[in-house]
Amino acid sequence: MKVHNRAEHQGGILRSPVLVKVQRISVTSTATMGENAGADQVKENLLQLSCHFTWSLLFEDADIPDLEMRISEQVEFLDIKGPVGMHNLLAYVRHLKGQHEEALQSLREAEALIQEEPLGKRSVVTWGNCAWVHYHMGSLAEAQSYLDKVENTCKDFASPFCYRMECAEMDCEEGWALLKCGGRNYSRAMACFAKALEAEPENPEYNTGYAIAAYRQDFDDNNISLGPLRKAVMLNPADPYIKVYLALKLQDIGEREEAERHIEEALSSTSCQTYVFRYAAKYYRREGCIDKALQLLHKALQTSPNSGYLHFQIGLCYREQMFQMKTPRNTPSRRQGSTQEMAQRAICEFQKTVELRPTFDVAYVCMAEVHAEIHQYEEAEANFQMVLNMQNLTGHRKQDIHLRYGRYQQFHQKSEDKAITHYLKGLKIEETSYAWRKLLIALEKVADKRIKKEVRLVESVSLLGLVHKLKGNMQESLMYYEQALRLTGEMNPEF
Known part of the structure; x- marks a missing residue:
C-alpha cells in the first residue's frame, strides 16, 4: 500500500504523463530548452x-474510496461548517485517483464559494491546489495564472513570502485537512490548531478544531480533551456536532447527568443530524440502551448507506446483544440460538465495515473476537493476523491489538505462553496509554496465576519483577528479581 505525503510531490512526485513527456523531449532546440526551464520554474514555485499538495497528508491507497465518501458526506451533511476546505481536499483525493477534470470541478465549487463569501487569506489554498492540478494536466500557463493569484494575495496581506502565508487561517485549514485524513495525522492536526490559537485564543472555529483533535488523541485517560471541548461548546453554543463530542468525553469520566443534557440538546437540533445520530448512538450503546442506539444508527444509515463507521457501530451493538444473550437469565437453548444469530449479524456488519474501510484495524479485531465467542477459531485467527501484519499503525493501536490477541490466546486458545509473548510485545512499544496499562495488569495476573500453580517459576517470578519495574516500583522489582536468582541457584546475567 502506498502512503501519500509531501515526498511524492518533491523530487520524484511529478510522475504524471506530462512530466514524462517533458523529460523525453529533445533539448537540442532553444524553444524546447525554454519550455523545460519554464516547467522547472513553475515546479519550483x-x-x-x-496547500493540500504540500501538507504531507498521510493515508494509504486503500483508504481513498472511504476518504472520498467521508469528505462528500461532510460537504453535504455538516452544515455548520463552511465546505470550501472539504471541496479542496476532495479535489486533491480525486487528483490522486487520476480524475483531474473531477478535481477541477471540485475546485470550481470552492472558487464559487470564495466569490460568494471572500475568505481572504484562505483563498490561496484553493488557488494553490488549482495551480497544482493544472500543472499535472500539462497546462503550465493556467498553473502560472493561479500562482500569480496566490502571489498577488500574498502581497495584499504583506506576506514576506511570494507563494505562501504563515498565519492562523493557514494553520486552521491545514489542521482540518489533517484531521479528516485519519489517525496518523491527528497529532499534527492538534499542533496546527494549537498554533492558530496562539494568534486568536477565543476563535470559535480554531477552538472546535483543537478540541476535536484533542478528543481523537485522548487515548491515555488523561482527559486532555475535556477542557478544550468545554471551551469549544461555550464558544459555539448552537453547534450540536461539538456537543456530542463533549457528551462522550463526560460519559468517559462518569459525568452522566451533564452528558445526557448535551446529547438531548444535540438531538433536538436540526443541524448536522447525520453526524449527531452516529455519535449519540455511540453514547447510548455505551449506556446499555442498544435498541435506541440501533434506531439512531439506522436513521443515519438512510443518508449514508456506505459509511464504514456506521456499519462498525451497528456491529458493536449486535456484539453487545450477543453478550447479553449469554447471561444466565436465558435458558441454554435460547442462549445458544440467540448468541449465534447476534454473532452472525455482528460479523456481517464488521465485514461490511472492512470492505468499505480496508485498513480499519479495530473492525478486524472486533470481528475476530466475535468469531472466537462462537468457536470459529480459524476465522478469528485470520482476522487477528490481518491486523498484526498491518503497517503504519500508531503505538497505542498496536498495544491494543497485542492486548486483545493475547487475551484471545489466553482464554480461547488456552495458551498462556503466546499470551505472555504478546503482552510483552505490547509493553515494548514505548507509548503510555490505557492499553499499555491494561497490558501490565494482564501480564501481572497471568504471572501470579503461574506462580500459584508453580509453572515455570523462574520465568514467572522474573515477569513480576518486570511488571514492578515498569510500574516504577524499584524495590519490589529488585525483590522479585532476587527471588528469581535464588530459584535459579546461579547468577544468571539476564536478571
Missing part, C-alpha cells in the same frame, strides 16, 4: 505553496 509550486513547491513553495501551502
